[in-house]
Amino acid sequence: MKILLHSHFPAGHALPMHAVAQALVRKGHTVHWLTSPTHAKRAAQAPVNVRPEFHATKDTYSIDQPLEKKGETGLLDGDYSRLQGRVLAQVEDYRRVLREIGDIDVLVVDVMPYGAQAMYELGEIPRWVSLGVIPMYTSGADAPLATSGQAPPTSYLGRCVNAFHQWTQQNLTLPYSLAPVVNKQRRQLGLADLPRGQPLESYWYSPFLHIQASSSALEFDQTPATKTGVAFVGPLFAQDSTDNPDHVPHAWDVIVAHPRVIGITQGTFTMNPTSLIIPAIKALSEDKQNLLVVVSPYERDIREQIDVPSNVLIKEWLPYDFLLPQIRLFVTNGGYGSITQALYHKVPLLCAGQTEDKKDTAARVAWAGAGIDLKTDSPSVEQVKQAAEEILGDERYLARAAELGEELKALGGADEAARLLEEFAKQE
Incomplete structure (x- = not known):
């Protein structure tokens, strides 16, 4: 097969797509990966036997670059004006690569698939597939709205209120806020307006196949209201770090030998260490049974603000496939990829993130019983301490994380995503 993959610029989107690309190349397919030019080095450093052909976005990057500089993704902030020009830019980038x-x-895209849908309607590509690397949002009466940070309602009244919010989104918010921005660009391409009153899924996911990098248990056991086929494949990551001795981090023997390691990170975008990392260090370093491994590029800032105890290691970067199997608890601001990978390795979670989709990811962890959601970006030292003590002292969190880990591993990851794409391409 010849496959074109297009991923949004943040690392949390590019890394899962890159994992799928490698799995497809390993199977002998010709794979072209279109994404931000900032990922060119990552693509070039992949082993030759799994390296896709890299293509840098140009028109789309002109829209992404200001977001990247501000540390924003342009997703789930309710500012649909950010879509101005994006559909046309995506189409132009696709056309350039196809020339x-x-x-x-097949074309595979992760978010904002408006260009893919337009290209399909124009007859310039075959059917396309969406890849979910953030929480899956659906429009059922029990489905929480995006960025609500809520779990499904448990009462009749709650269900009625939630159903009203879903109706409002489907019939007022999307038709009068999102659709006009997309439709203006569709008309320039000679396409009709999007149908009025269509559910959220029709804006976000392929009508043919949606592959979600998670499990049903982490998505409230819900499915889209549309006819879209959904396949859960678990987290998508390239498992090659532990096979390469050059990747072994300094002081790794200390981490492996320690009986209770706690990982702490703030992901790739919300990086200010004062919001989570420093409170977590203060809360958890007092117990000398703990070895804290902090993953952050801001070691200097951390050391300027606090005296870092001897049982704290700070690393600018660590491969998750090294770190996660060694830890007993993961303290994080709740990025979807890091959460699903932690659970893949059977690690319970302490989540403290409220930006964009992070509150929704944390809500899924708490609903699934695999951790605690602090429902804040900036927890106090006492909040972190109490939550960590509860998780470490209650084997039910570890047991539930282990159950979810077994389920996620069984789903197949990037190899299963590649298999699904092979089967999809064979269909008429």
Whole structure:
């Protein structure tokens, strides 16, 4: 097959797509990966036997670059004006790559798939697939709204209120806020307006196949209201770090030998260490049974603000496939990829993140019984301490994380995503 993959610029989107690309190349397919030019080095450093052909976005990057500089993703902030020009930019980037590589068997995109839908309607690509690397949002009466940070309602009244919010979103918010911005660009391409009153899923996911990098248990056991086929494949990551001795981090023997390691991170975007990392260090370093491994590029800032105890190691970067199997608890601001990978390795979670989709990811962890959601970006030292003590002292969190880990591993990850794409391409 010849496959074109397009991922949004943040690392949390590019890394899962890159894992799928490697799995497809390993199977012998020709894979072209279109994403931000900031990921060119990452693509070039992949082993030759799994390296996709890299293509940098140009028109789309002109829209993404200001977001990247501000540390924003342009997703789930309710500012649909950010979509101005994006559909046309996506189409132009797709057309440019297709002129270089010729016809493809399938296009895979992760978020904001308006250009993919337009290209399909124009007859310039075959059917396309969406890849979910953030929480899956659906429009059922029990489905919480995006960025609500809520779990499904448990009472009749709650269900009625939630159903009203869903109706409002489907019939007022999306048709009068999102659709006009997209439709203006569709008209420039000679396409009709989007149908009025269509559910959220029709804006976000392929009508043919949606692959979600998680499990049903982490998505409230819900499915889209549309006819979209959904396949859960678990987290998507390339498992090659532990096979490469050059990747072994300094002081790794100390981490492996320690009986209770706690990982702490704030992901790739919300990086100010004062919000979570420093409170977590203060809360958890007092117990000398703990070895804290902090993953952050701001070691200097951390050391300027606090005296770092001897049982705290700070690393600018660590491969998750090294770190996660060694830890007993993961303290994080709740990025979807890091959460699903932690659970894949059977690690319970302490979540403290409220920006964009992070509150929704944390709500899923708490609903599934695999951790605690502090419902704040900036927890106090006492909040972190109490929550960590509860998780470490209650084997039910570890047991539930282990159950979810077994389920996630069984789903197949990037290899299963590649298999699904092979099967999809064979269908008429």
